[in-house]
Amino acid sequence: YRWTQWLFLQLYKKGLAYKKQAPVNWCDSCKTVLANEQVVDGSPRSEVGAGKCERCENQVIQKELEQWFFKVTDYAKELLEKIDSLDWSDALKATQKNWLGKSEGAEIEFNVQHLTFNIQVFTTRPDTLFGATYLVLAPEHGLIKDLKLKIDNWDEVEKYINQTKSKNKLERTDLAKEKTGLELKGIKAVNPATKKEIPIWLADYVLTDYGTGAIMAVPAHDERDFEFARKFDLPIAEVISGGAGGQCYSGEGKLINSDKFNGLSSEEARDKITKFVKGEKKVQYKIRDWLVSRQRYWGAPIPIIYCDKCGLVAVPEKALPVLLPDDVDFKPTGESPLKSSKSFNNVKCPKCGGAARREADTMDTFVCSSWYFLRYCDAHNQQEAFSKKAVKYWLPVDLYIGGMEHAVGHLIYSRFIVKALRDMGYLKFDEPFLKMRNQGIILAEDGRKMSKRWGNVINPDEVVEAYGADTMRIYEMFMGPLEDTKPWSQQGIIGIRRFLEKVYKLISNELKIQNLKLNKNSKFKIDNLQRLLHKTIKKVTEDVEALKFNTAISSMMIFMNEAVSNEQLSKEQLEKFLIILSPFAPHLAEELWQSLGHQESIFTAKWPEYDKKLIIDEEVTVVVQINGKVRAEIKAARGASQKEIEKLINDLTNVKSHLQGKEIKKVIYLQDKLINLVVN
RNA sequence: GCUGGAGUGGCGGAAUUGGUAUACGCGACGGACUUAAAAUCCGUUGGGGGCAACUCCUUGUGGGUUCGAGUCCCACCUCCAGCACCA
Numbered sequence: 001y002r003w004t005q006w007l008f009l010q011l012y013k014k015g016l017a018y019k020k021q022a023p024v025n026w027c028d029s030c031k032t033v034l035a036n037e038q039v040v041d042g043s044p045r046s047e048v049g050a051g052k053c054e055r056c057e058n059q060v061i062q063k064e065l066e067q068w069f070f071k072v073t074d075y076a077k078e079l080l081e082k083i084d085s086l087d088w089s090d091a092l093k094a095t096q097k098n099w100l101g102k103s104e105g106a107e108i109e110f111n112v113q114h115l116t117f118n119i120q121v122f123t124t125r126p127d128t129l130f131g132a133t134y135l136v137l138a139p140e141h142g143l144i145k146d147l148k149l150k151i152d153n154w155d156e157v158e159k160y161i162n163q164t165k166s167k168n169k170l171e172r173t174d175l176a177k178e179k180t181g182l183e184l185k186g187i188k189a190v191n192p193a194t195k196k197e198i199p200i201w202l203a204d205y206v207l208t209d210y211g212t213g214a215i216m217a218v219p220a221h222d223e224r225d226f227e228f229a230r231k232f233d234l235p236i237a238e239v240i241s242g243g244a245g246g247q248c249y250s251g252e253g254k255l256i257n258s259d260k261f262n263g264l265s266s267e268e269a270r271d272k273i274t275k276f277v278k279g280e281k282k283v284q285y286k287i288r289d290w291l292v293s294r295q296r297y298w299g300a301p302i303p304i305i306y307c308d309k310c311g312l313v314a315v316p317e318k319a320l321p322v323l324l325p326d327d328v329d330f331k332p333t334g335e336s337p338l339k340s341s342k343s344f345n346n347v348k349c350p351k352c353g354g355a356a357r358r359e360a361d362t363m364d365t366f367v368c369s370s371w372y373f374l375r376y377c378d379a380h381n382q383q384e385a386f387s388k389k390a391v392k393y394w395l396p397v398d399l400y401i402g403g404m405e406h407a408v409g410h411l412i413y414s415r416f417i418v419k420a421l422r423d424m425g426y427l428k429f430d431e432p433f434l435k436m437r438n439q440g441i442i443l444a445e446d447g448r449k450m451s452k453r454w455g456n457v458i459n460p461d462e463v464v465e466a467y468g469a470d471t472m473r474i475y476e477m478f479m480g481p482l483e484d485t486k487p488w489s490q491q492g493i494i495g496i497r498r499f500l501e502k503v504y505k506l507i508s509n510e511l512k513i514q515n516l517k518l519n520k521n522s523k524f525k526i527d528n529l530q531r532l533l534h535k536t537i538k539k540v541t542e543d544v545e546a547l548k549f550n551t552a553i554s555s556m557m558i559f560m561n562e563a564v565s566n567e568q569l570s571k572e573q574l575e576k577f578l579i580i581l582s583p584f585a586p587h588l589a590e591e592l593w594q595s596l597g598h599q600e601s602i603f604t605a606k607w608p609e610y611d612k613k614l615i616i617d618e619e620v621t622v623v624v625q626i627n628g629k630v631r632a633e634i635k636a637a638r639g640a641s642q643k644e645i646e647k648l649i650n651d652l653t654n655v656k657s658h659l660q661g662k663e664i665k666k667v668i669y670l671q672d673k674l675i676n677l678v679v680n
Numbered sequence: 681g682c683u684g685g686a687g688u689g690g691c692g693g694a695a696u697u698g699g700u701a702u703a704c705g706c707g708a709c710g711g712a713c714u715u716a717a718a719a720u721c722c723g724u725u726g727g728g729g730g731c732a733a734c735u736c737c738u739u740g741u742g743g744g745u746u747c748g749a750g751u752c753c754c755a756c757c758u759c760c761a762g763c764a765c766c767a
Contacts, residue, residue, distance in 0.1 A: 094763095095762050205765045207766065214767095217767085284766075479692060486692065496705080550704085551704080554704035557704055624700095625700085625747085625748070653733085654734080657734095667747090674699050677747090
């Protein structure tokens with residue numbers, strides 16, 4: 001964590017790490033704050049449904065605290081734009097795009113009537129400006145206090161603000177709940193397009209931390225504004241055609257009731273109206289800065305010192321690491337545990353030498369995990385976090401495998417850190433993980449998630465005990481595609497055990513290992529087995545590359561079944577087979593390899609190459625279709641011409657009977673595969 | 681509501697990307713071995729009809745394109761995942 005602290009200092013120097021007072025997520029069971037990304041909805045089957053700590057599933061509450069943040073928002077644009085250049089799954093990309101939440105619109109200024117104050121709003125629909133019949137501010141909006149003396153119903157307003165404060169995020173964002181709000185009496189705003197006076201309201205459905213914390217309400221063309229206007233009897237002005245009377249229409253269309261802009265399309269009008277009222281085009285993102293402070297013991301201490309004279313002072317890099325003290329109780333209490341350590345807390349200011357105290361919070365563990373792959377390239381370097389040379393050699397990561405749950409946490413943080421370090425000159429690449437695959441989770445046999453709560457957990461140690469580690473390993477790969485969520489089957493695993501036993505028996509004298517040339521009578525079979533082996537090598541090689549382990553295993557099973565039923569297999573064939581099996585069943589393959597007399601490990605053996613000539617069959621099966629329906633199949637020599645095939649199939653009784661009294665209108669021939677006779 | 685993904689036998693799943701649907705495995709049924717069971721081995725196994733050769737139906741539903749559709753297009757249904765009063 002010395003180098004994690006170093007990383008913090010680099011971000012701090014660049015202004016990318018900062019401290020601010022803000023409402024934050026607090027888990028009262030873990031006794032710490034959480035990042036937005038660490039608050040989850042909970043399992044779909046949970047009773048309550050929203051806002052839970054991802055670690056303990058406790059309901060998260062909001063607290064107003066001063067905390068450290070990393071400025072991920074500075075990179076929102078690039079984080080979004082570069083997603084499409086990555087070889088990641090669509091689901092992962094979409095989730096991350098969702099989280100970044102880009103929306104394009106404009107900031108427009110509304111003057112407060114007869115006063116010098118004005119209110120900025122963000123809207124994605126400047127084309128509907130003529131229909132803005134009132135404004136709504138978030139209860140936390142800074143302007144409200146400034147206008148206190150002008151507001152006639154201040155007592156009521158204050159009461160509403162306090163009510164909002166007492167609500168947690170869950171209560172406030174409950175979609176089912178009816179909207180609440182009240183008017184700021186005594187003041188009015190002016191719609192910059194219509195120049196008409198419009199009322200200013202306060203409502204908790206407007207969020208303080210998105211956009212400007214204020215909206216222009218267009219009830220005719222926004223569902224939420226419509227609902228609000230109906231409840232409080234506010235005017236509704238239709239400015240986009242296309243809606244049914246008396247209903248809200250949130251789509252686009254031609255402008256109406258919009259003065260000189262009438263007749264324009266929504267798209268054309270957006271720019272023009274924004275210019276007309278001297279508004280500014282703006283792009284908004286939903287993502288917030290990353291809250292990295294934690295009130296926990298286990299974590300890298302934040303390398304900052306507070307001095308009464310100098311204020312906030314960074315720990316000099318030479319003084320790193322700031323070690324965790326051992327004279328504290330590390331159980332979470334809600335206060336940072338490091339605060340209670342005398343040895344840790346009291347220090348001298350690095351600038352003036354005066355009495356000072358250390359920052360007592362530690363960093364989110366995700367700070368460490370957002371750059372570990374850089375350190376892994378150069379783990380023993382004592383002079384720097386990583387050398388440019390080592391990082392250039394190893395990174396970016398070619399293939400990264402991990403769960404979907406990292407979509408909006410680790411994977412965004414890592415991308416952010418890499419971009420920040422790149423801009424500081426430490427790295428020369430933009431993205432940490434070029435190709436990413438998400439393994440699906442293995443569910444319990446009942447199709448639910450494995451959980452202590454359901455008592456359906458499969459203990460891998462017990463599986464290994466009963467069937468062996470190789471069996472367990474292969475079964476997990478055989479169950480289905482890597483990325484699929486799939487249920488475990490205690491019954492199904494026996495098939496893999498049988499397969500491996502078949503392989504084992506091959507060398508335990510139950511089957512004879514013979515040389516290829518051995519038996520004239522079985523030459524045909526041996527030839528076929530040799531062909532099958534090479535097809536299997538091809539299939540396994542390609543499937544491994546594509547991470548399609550389930551079909552690779554299936555093809556090895558087919559080969560084994562064939563080898564066993566023929567009771568023929570040369571030592572050379574067995575060896576090649578063992579090598580392709582070895583990544584799947586390392587223990588068994590190694591043991592059999594040694595028993596064949598090898599001194600070196602099987603993992604030093606060269607991966608077999610397939611013979612291109614052997615994977616092509618000389619005799620092929622051609623399917624005979626009549627009007628697209630399979631009526632017969634024939635064996636033919638590879639490369640047979642259409643005429644030759646037509647001659648062959650004419651004699652087939654089933655073909656004859658289907659052609660009786662009919663006329664062949666067209667013949668479709670796919671070499672070595674299929675012939676389709678189209679008849680009337 | 682928005683975004684992404686998926687619907688194939690009793691079950692997990694294959695299908696060269698438009699060309700024999702159900703590979704491989706589990707389970708089930710029948711048989712061999714056994715006093716018996718387990719293990720192992722052999723056979724059968726999508727559904728219907730037929731003694732049989734064969735034949736009809738079948739990839740969530742309904743349409744369409746095509747010589748030919750699990751695969752492509754349109755509409756719908758269901759499930760999973762993510763986001764959600766984001767203006």
